[in-house]
Amino acid sequence: MFNRQRNSEAYGSSSSLCSSSSDLSRLIAGSQFSRIRQYTRTRKRENRFERVHFNQDGPFDLEEAPAIPYPKSVAFIISNEFCERFNYYGMRTILVLYLTNKLGYNEETATVLFHTFTMLVYIFPLIGALIADGWLGKYKTILYLSLVYSLGAMVVSFGAVPLTGMPTKAVTVVGLLLIAIGTGGIKPCVSAFGGDQFSLPAQSLQLAKFFSLFYFAINAGSLISTTFTPILRADVHCFGDQDCFSLAFGVPAVLMIISVVIFMAGKRLYRCQPPAGNMIFGVSRCIADAFKGWRKRRNSEPMESFLDYAKPTVGTRMVRETKCLGRILRLFLPFPVFWALFDQQGSRWTFQATRMDGMVLGFQIKPDQMQVVNPLLILGFLPLFDYIVYPILRRCGIRRPLQKLTIGLLLAALGFFLSAGLEMKMEQAALGAMPTEPDVAHLRIYNGMPCGYEISSEALGSPRHVESLGMWQDLAVRLAQSKEYAFQGKPSSGKCPPIAGKLHLQPGKSVGYLLAQNKLVEFADGLESLAATETGRSSVRALLNTPENEGPAVLLEANESPVSLDPRNPSQLYRITPGHSQLNINGQKVASLETKGGGLYSLLVAGSARDGYQHKLVEVVPPSAVSILWQLPQIVVMTAAEVMFSVTGLEFSYSQSPPSMKSVLQACWLLSVAIGNMIVVVIAEFKFTSSQSGEFTLFASLMLVDMLIFLWLARSYQYKDQSEDLEEDDANEPRSEDVMQTKPRAIETPQRRTGGGLEAELGYGAYRNHAYDNDFSEA
Template structure:
């Protein structure tokens, strides 16, 4: 679509920024398609930069262009209503986008993945293209005002002239009440007065970058915090990236509510002016970050944050796949432990410099005594599956999924030889993965209720995989001929309501 020649500069800027915004979304969407084999990180960074440029170019121009449609001072009231409606619509659009996009990402499966980032980013790009069509179709109804000079340039020149006059002609202008009064010879009195007002509020604007840096943590640090929390509230499950939707919800509620509350407070000499309200808002914002910080400390103290391997140390786990208890001994590491059937032993702080061989004495009533050497690696988690079939060593993963999905690994005894054994999702009514003997690969699954099925026969029921959980499931036959399993997990246990409370305190700003 070509930009018409007769549109004014503001319309051109808005259109061009819309195209850049749509192109950025499209590039990120294409980068998420694995079959295209694009450099995902580079394309994503470029696409997000284009989205940032497009957003930064659209917002101020739309505000100014909308203001140009009114005749002042006759339509001053209508202008105020326009800005209120504009902000309301922005928040409403933000609410819809932040609600639907996570659903499109997680509930739709595309290109062989469990999520669909291509759709989550592609859909906003398509909506922007539709908005371009709507914007251009109404071009004949817009009020076009020709630009008169450059306010920014005139502002800089006026300030520069004032500084020059004060520095070079101090005696001549020493009677001036304000150092900018010396510029009234070159500039209109009203313009000079506006420059004075602008400079007087620069102190307020100087903290705006800090404010927005903190506010935008709702889409970054607080969203990451939400991946470590349990998003279930009764029968509703809130996805981590849907936590951002709390902000526009509170804004939509508080805008009309505060319009009723503030006039009543003013009659009682409480919060009489915007400065008082800003002060209260900033105090509540500080309280919100303190609350969020306390939640983060609690998460780290609980099982929500896994203990990861540290430099100079190695983590070691030994899983017992026998039907009896296994005794484990190591004089070098002072290990003496008895592992129950289908359970495990863990030591998270074994000192290792590069590589180290750990000698273990193993034995039990159903296992012959043996000495096993295990190679440990620094800054890594090493696990061993000890079963009647032998010893299997593998490099383990103890960190949680960044997307919040549960992660599961199966350790299957050799007495299970059914090739049709599968993990079945009871809610989605589909096979999540097929299970074979030995140590399986790590598999990201959906948070759901699962069962074990061999063909059409259910041989194991009610396996709950929860958001953020890291599971190791041991399988072997029981005496009755069914499959017996034991789960070891670290799932999200802290309710996400605590983070919503932090957001609730932040929103009155």
């Protein structure tokens, strides 16, 4: 069975869109091979090889033709694809965490940037295909855009180096734009260029092996980079940070440079086809001519269809195939919503994983590593669906592609309902960390003094007692607007002085106050400071009431670099590895602490080197109680939706479209991915819901409505008999001397005849390039 979405990268039409989508290729390879073999056997049985099988030296007979050596150039193309996919998936895996943790964007802005980048990645294939098919050819297009791609990868890696005065955000945006141009531009051309190395149909089986290797290279690059890039990011420390995004971006960038070198090394062995022309222009011309004819003759010569007005200029066949294309594109209208949900696995679902407990059987799973589950499941689901799921569905009467597409849309909605339920569970656990209502504020008061205090304020209601190194909190302070309250603190024991000050509360905010150095110190408290943290890390705030001349203060973790603390900045959060750690001041052990992943802690320390130190660890936000494994159900369901939808959808498009329109349809398929990411950008930007669970529910509900629209559009679709294409092939079989042509040739068209008020049609070749007539890729 086809994994159509990812195999549009591994196999596809060699014209117009060169081939198709990179990300979508992993799924398609398997059944394409059986299709090629079946086609070869069928053509052989019907004795159709007599005059249509050619190699570069002329016609041959299939039974007597000598074996053609396997192209050595394929090794360079497959190695290039492995390195390129390693770079793309590695960079994409950690991108949202880089945008939040390093560039300081909030989750909404990071989501917008991520999906804008993905949208551009799926728009630029159209430009790359037009350049390759109409101007430079595949080899030069891949080479030049790969250089742009490599430059973008190096720029992003360089931007992650913390250099003073460097506009990091601008550098990152420029790098991502160059990557989008590069990866999008070469996306439709690499697999088609690999297919050009074979003599078809004589090497159909060898071509199938190539796509198998190509498919493996894509998966290998994706799996390895998705697994190890998060390790480079989190477990390596550089430039004084507790992570190393520059290395995590830099290693994939080096692989991208290597991919260009490998690709150039095989130049002497490549078979390069000249630019073949692009059917997108033919379709555009057909529509434009139809509009012109409709404007001139809609009253005098009414036609059954709008496109019929283009017959005098483009011919009956072009009009017929454009109509067929339009019937399929009508079904494409609901498709962007699926991609809007699917691509959030790399953004919203990664952010969701950052708020979960990644400790599993003693191993720490990083949030971005959860993305590796999808390609692993794909490899297992392909045979599972082929041999178990689809036979069961056939027994239930579900055989047709449009029925499977509907199930895929339904599964996508179910996956997001599951993610919404999981998010609700996590939101309930975090209610005490951040106000959930707009007219509520959180107030926490920490006592860093060596004495207990009686505190009073209008904001507190009745007077409260806070023990030494203790915390008092009120998480339900009601106020309509920002307000200031007087504060008084009187020692209940010991020789500590009274402390007075002001409390400043804002609705929807969490604020903390520290009694230290005989004064009241204000700082931001709660989850707003925790937003950019990640699973597997604890967050500690150091609240030190020690003499100013004592220092330095250092936090020591097991097998980690020491973390220097700023004793006078209580707002600063430090991310540490869960487990045992200790605080040293002037090299002397002051405190021991035990933390858990996902928790927010305040470490209160009072005293001096002369009098000794006292400490207490206060839990402000509970550690993650929800295991990251709870994401598996939604990932499994979404992967099943991908197989049902993208695989079936690409096969449906491929089989139902006219042979000359297959690559035009690939272009529209990629555009639907781009539009889907645009939908995510709009919803994230305008914030239609107040919570993340509400946003997930909105997407799931939108998917259900979208599924109903698809059912309505598909209700009257008539499937095309695929034997029509074979009969049409036989009627237009090329002569051997035609195949030998390496340059597009002019196609003779019959003279115009008049009759019935309309000029008789021109030949079908009027807007076709001769290269299309020799395209065996639809096999």
